[in-house]
Structures are given as structure tokens and as C-alpha cells.
Amino acid sequence: MSEQAIDKLSSVFREVPNVQFKQTHARRTEVKLRADTLPAILALLKGRSYIHLSAISCIDRPEFDEFELVYHIWSHEEKNLISAHIKIPKKPGEFVSVHDIYTPAAYFERDIHEMFGVKFEGAPNLKPFVLTEWQGPPPMLKSFDTEKYVQDTYDWLDYQPQWWKEVQEKGGGYAPEDRRAVIMED
Amino acid sequence: MVDKTIPIHADSNTDVTCRNIDKEERTLWRKVIDRIADHCRARSLFVLHYCTGCGAIELPPAITSRFDSERLGMQPMVSPRQADLLLITGYLSVKTLKRVILSYEQMQSPKYVIGFGSCTINGGMYWNSYATIKRLEAYIPVDLYIAGCMPRPEAVQQSFIKLMEQIDNGEANAWKDYYRNYDRYLAKQQALFGDEWHTHVDVVAEAEHYQLLTEQTTGQHTKLLEKFANQYAMHDFSTVQIPEEEKVE
Amino acid sequence: MEELKLSEILLEMVAMPLVAFIVGLFLVLMMRRVKAKIERRIGPPFFQPLYDIMKLYNKETQVSHGYMHDVAIMLLLGGYIASEIFLPVPHMHGLAVQGDLLTLMYLLMVPMLGMALGVGQCANPNASIGISRALSSMLAYDIPFVIVVAGAAIMYGTTNLVEIVEIQQTTEWGLFSMPILALAGLMSMHAMLGKEPFEIYVAPSEIATGPMVEMNGKYMGALFVMQCFQLYTIGALYTVLFLGGGVAWLTFLPKIFLVIFIPVAITNLYGRYRTDDAIRWLWKYPTGIALIGLAVVMFK
Numbered sequence: 001m002s003e004q005a006i007d008k009l010s011s012v013f014r015e016v017p018n019v020q021f022k023q024t025h026a027r028r029t030e031v032k033l034r035a036d037t038l039p040a041i042l043a044l045l046k047g048r049s050y051i052h053l054s055a056i057s058c059i060d061r062p063e064f065d066e067f068e069l070v071y072h073i074w075s076h077e078e079k080n081l082i083s084a085h086i087k088i089p090k091k092p093g094e095f096v097s098v099h100d101i102y103t104p105a106a107y108f109e110r111d112i113h114e115m116f117g118v119k120f121e122g123a124p125n126l127k128p129f130v131l132t133e134w135q136g137p138p139p140m141l142k143s144f145d146t147e148k149y150v151q152d153t154y155d156w157l158d159y160q161p162q163w164w165k166e167v168q169e170k171g172g173g174y175a176p177e178d179r180r181a182v183i184m185e186d
Numbered sequence: 187m188v189d190k191t192i193p194i195h196a197d198s199n200t201d202v203t204c205r206n207i208d209k210e211e212r213t214l215w216r217k218v219i220d221r222i223a224d225h226c227r228a229r230s231l232f233v234l235h236y237c238t239g240c241g242a243i244e245l246p247p248a249i250t251s252r253f254d255s256e257r258l259g260m261q262p263m264v265s266p267r268q269a270d271l272l273l274i275t276g277y278l279s280v281k282t283l284k285r286v287i288l289s290y291e292q293m294q295s296p297k298y299v300i301g302f303g304s305c306t307i308n309g310g311m312y313w314n315s316y317a318t319i320k321r322l323e324a325y326i327p328v329d330l331y332i333a334g335c336m337p338r339p340e341a342v343q344q345s346f347i348k349l350m351e352q353i354d355n356g357e358a359n360a361w362k363d364y365y366r367n368y369d370r371y372l373a374k375q376q377a378l379f380g381d382e383w384h385t386h387v388d389v390v391a392e393a394e395h396y397q398l399l400t401e402q403t404t405g406q407h408t409k410l411l412e413k414f415a416n417q418y419a420m421h422d423f424s425t426v427q428i429p430e431e432e433k434v435e
Numbered sequence: 436m437e438e439l440k441l442s443e444i445l446l447e448m449v450a451m452p453l454v455a456f457i458v459g460l461f462l463v464l465m466m467r468r469v470k471a472k473i474e475r476r477i478g479p480p481f482f483q484p485l486y487d488i489m490k491l492y493n494k495e496t497q498v499s500h501g502y503m504h505d506v507a508i509m510l511l512l513g514g515y516i517a518s519e520i521f522l523p524v525p526h527m528h529g530l531a532v533q534g535d536l537l538t539l540m541y542l543l544m545v546p547m548l549g550m551a552l553g554v555g556q557c558a559n560p561n562a563s564i565g566i567s568r569a570l571s572s573m574l575a576y577d578i579p580f581v582i583v584v585a586g587a588a589i590m591y592g593t594t595n596l597v598e599i600v601e602i603q604q605t606t607e608w609g610l611f612s613m614p615i616l617a618l619a620g621l622m623s624m625h626a627m628l629g630k631e632p633f634e635i636y637v638a639p640s641e642i643a644t645g646p647m648v649e650m651n652g653k654y655m656g657a658l659f660v661m662q663c664f665q666l667y668t669i670g671a672l673y674t675v676l677f678l679g680g681g682v683a684w685l686t687f688l689p690k691i692f693l694v695i696f697i698p699v700a701i702t703n704l705y706g707r708y709r710t711d712d713a714i715r716w717l718w719k720y721p722t723g724i725a726l727i728g729l730a731v732v733m734f735k
Contacts, residue, residue: 130281133280133284135380139316144316153377157307157321223490225486227490230483251475254477256477256479257479257480264648265648267648267650270490294494294495294498295494
């Protein structure tokens, strides 16, 4: 079935320039495109039975100064999920909304706008709905230091119990810096 | 600092730094009434059926057939006006905290708050999240905390029993702390929600009514509320849209 | 006609509602314990209804929604307290001889009116929806109830409740002489108590307990007291009409408890009808059965 899917898709993709696609797993296809060709691909695929938009994800790539948007669309007939990756530069941080092709895209775009700051032209409503009291920078950016924000905004209970002191006296306590889990910087 | 002196209506034996009125000074009749009232309050708590966060899942087992809470006299009630006990079961995002404060102020005194789980105590699992609060007692006064993540229904019921003992001894007076130190609570709330934040409830007037007004009730933060006062001025009751609070003794 | 002595009347005006309240507390306890036993758990302790009422009256805040709200709560309770005077119980007849069955029925409609007036003052849409549903279901259950009462009055030939009790004591009970009407009466009584499947006007999760949503403190305490009175009054009325009343408390009370036990036991097995479903059902089955019973009575 995956060969048939790829064959069908290759006929679709040949209509659009600059596309690379690869079948990574049994029901997963990864497609990399240019940003301005995405709405055309989505419209074509929707006509070819990929009628369900599962999600739109956004990845912050600070080292390249761009956002990577991934559109996941599923076909019930072929049982195949296509993940279309595009990259948009951070400086304008804008992209066109695919709300007219897939209606659920409106909420995903609203969420990405709230969390990353990406503006979608043509989206019906970009008001925040999760962080309605939020006044800071978009929190999902890698440049946002959440721990520093927490230390600045909230205060803590001062808790120095006896049992913790005893544990530290015996040599226990927090793990040393080099043994703590390192968060992936990628 | 406040410019005007606020006349303190509290009784002369009220010590503003501690949470309990000195029990010995009440008349005998007052003591008997209070004892009977506390006995009845402890044995008939109405729980607000609204639980935040992860711990909401621990409430249905505690109320229903297996770990029956009705034998302790507790039953769930659906509206904050009808409830005595507010359970904060788990983390509170900033968005939910606003609604919880509104619900808390609509509840009628005497009211009790129990904080479940480590998220209400000191941040818990979400200690480094930008969207949840770390200490519940900075925003509303709390009677009792239960440790756990989440505490099991047996622990929940033990906390109910402990709260009932506290009410019986006359120690569950955290609701008075809200009136005595309203400026501090409002300061913390406005730090999160912005300087324009206010509720419909006139807490300072209620504090005056209960004779719990102290120097810490009003301050620079409550002064900001005065500019909203004329929005909630007394209306004709035939046209009232927002229910006004009138104290009927 | 019995002679009225003022002192006796005054004493009974205090004693009859008091007895009704105390018996009502036990009926509420029975209701909660039966529900608990069906759900396989222990129910509340013995004094629980009393603790609830006393706690509610000891609330330090009372939120009032205006003058009409306060007065309406008194109307609510007053309707039931007044109707106790007209309900003859063993050794105390009150004004049951002078006022009769029709006065009692009239008075039983006053509490709902009071609730409607008071609840309309609260600016809460849940309360308004609840009370509109309550009045619709009142329209529904009153039709079979009135037919049943009229049939009973025709059967006994009098609307004087004391004479009805005497007739049943000498001949057979109303249950045996007009069984069809008794069945219809049981059904409409179930609806009058507001138990499932006719619980639409309370509807705890759906409209946040409907009329009670803005009430607490003394107001809710009054509603709890009203519940005690309501269970007692309706149970006692049914007992007097169909189960022979009682000449002694020892025979009267078990009958009331039995009569209330039946709706309370079957209420836990049902969900909740919508308002239009409830009206449709109540105008079909209890009304139909009551009309058949009425026909049987009239042609006897």
C-alpha cells in the first residue's frame, strides 16, 4: 500500500515544483516544500482523499532564524499521514492561513499565533484563548527562559525541613550539574 | 501609606496579628451558640462540586459509594452560593485562578478552602511553568493542605475529618484572614492580572460589616478600586442585572 | 360540627406544624438512607437533616435579592404551615372541620407560587429556567391530582376530612374501595414531590439546581424546612384520603412512612424526563387512570 500511496502522490507532487518526499514509516510520508507552494499542495491533496487535517505544528529554529511549520493531513482511504514541512523566516514571521482549504486550521493557527507569535493572514480569529491573561513574549520560543520568568513572577514557600538537612549531611542531595539531564538545544 | 485613619470597628479584644479571637472573652450565651453552630457546621459541609487540575479525579470516588462522604455529612452542591467548602485539587493556571477567586468571593461565610496536592503548596510538578501559580495561600486564604500528587480518597477523607475537628475547635477561621489582610491578597492578585483587576464583591464593606476591618484591609491597592465603585452603585432592584450584595442579619 | 375553643385552636396551630416538622425531618432522613442503601453505602447519620438546617441558619452572610425575595420565602413556608392546620391528625383536628379538602388543595399551590415570585427576583437565568419548568410540571401533575381528589370526595360524599377519616375507620379503606383512584393518586403524588423521573425542575447538574441556585443561608434553610413539610403534608394527605387516616399516632405514622417510601425507593432507578415528556406522560397515564377510576366511582 505504501508504494501505491507514493505512486499516487508522485503524480500529484510532479505538478508542483521543488518538492521532496519520502515514505519514512508504514503510514507516514514526509514532504518538504517551499512555503509559497504549500496551499497548492494542500488543495491538491484534499482533492485526492486527504480530507482530514490532524494538526499544524510549529518548531522554533533559532540557529537558522526561522520557524518550521508542519501540516499533518490524513487520508481515511489510503490510511496515510502526510507531514508537509515548510520553513518561514522569523523576521516577518507571517504566513497565509489555510482556513479556506481546511476549516479546523483556524484553531491551530490561533494556538500557534499565541504560543509562537506567527501571524497568519486571512485567519478568522487570532485572539488568545489559552493565555488570556498573558502579557509577556510568546512563551514557546526557545529564547523565552521560563524558569527565569517563574523566579521573577512568583514567590515560593520557604521550606527547609530537618529531614532534608539530614540527607544533605549524609552526602545526598541534588544531583551535581554534570549529571543532570541536558535539555536538547536543537 | 494610607492618608486617612481608618476607624477600627473591631472589638477591643481582637488581636490583629493572630487568626483567632480570644475565646475567653465571649459571654456564656455567645459561647453556647457558637459551640452549637460549630458542631452543626462541621457535620454538614457542602462541597462545591468544582475541582481544578488533576485532582478532580479524586473527588468522585470520595463522594460516591466506595468511600462514602455522605456519612460525614458532606454533599456536593453545584453553585458557589450554596457551598461552604472549596477544594482546590491540583495546579491552578492563571486563567483558572481568576475564576476561582470570583467563586470564592461569592461563597458565603463561614467558608473553608482545602488545597490538595503539592502544586498548591509549593508549585509541585509544574514548578517551572510560566502559567501556573506556585503558592495558593498568596491569593486566597487556605485552611488545610493535603500532601500528595494526588492524595488517595482515604487521604482526602482524613483531611475532611481533620477539617471537621478544626471547625469543632473553632480554629477554622481562614475566611476572616481574607478580610483582615485584603490589601495583601489584592496586591498579589493584581500583580498577576493587571492593575485594573477587580471583582463585583465589595470586600472592604463586608469587612466593615463583620467588624474585621484592620489597618491591613485597605491600602494602596484597594484605593485603586474606588474608581470602579460607581459602576456598581445601588440600583433599583427592579432593574438589577448583577446581583447586589446586601447584608441581612 | 365540633365546637371551637380558642385556646385549643391556638395550641394546635403551634403543635401541628411542629409535629409536621419533626416527622418531616425523619422522612428526609429516611429518604437519604434509602437512597444510600440502594447505592450500597451507609447514609448520613441520624441527626443529619437537623444539622443541615441549623448550619444553614447559622451562616453569617445572607445574600438577599430584594424585598420580594425575602417575602416570597415566607410565602413558601407559610403555605405549608397553613396547610398543616387543615390536615387532621390523631387527636388534633385543627380547622379541618371548618375548612375542608378544597381549602387544603388551594393552600398546597401557594408554596410553588411563592417560590416562583422569589426566584424571579434572582437575576440568574438558571433560576428562571428552573422555575418555569417547575410551573409547567405543576400544571402537569395537578390535573390527575384534582381528578383523584374529586373522585375521592364523590366516593365519600363529603369534603370534610374528619368525616372521611371516620368513614374509612368504620367501613373499608379508600385503597380497597377505589383502587384505581389510589393508583393514580400515587403517581401524581410522586410527581408532586418532584422526584425522578419528574425532577426536571431541580435538575442539579443541568441548571445548577434551578430555583435554589442563588439561595443560601436562611433562604436555603427555609427550603430545606419546606422539604420536610412537603413530604409530610403530601404523605399525610394521601394517608387520610386512601389509607384510613389514623386514630392513634402509632397507626398513623407507619402509614405515612410507607406512603413516602414508595416514591423514594423507585426514584433512584430512573433518569429524568424532559419537561415536555413529563407533561405528556402525566397527562396520559395518571390522568387516564384517574378518569377511569372516576367513572367507576360515579357509576357505583
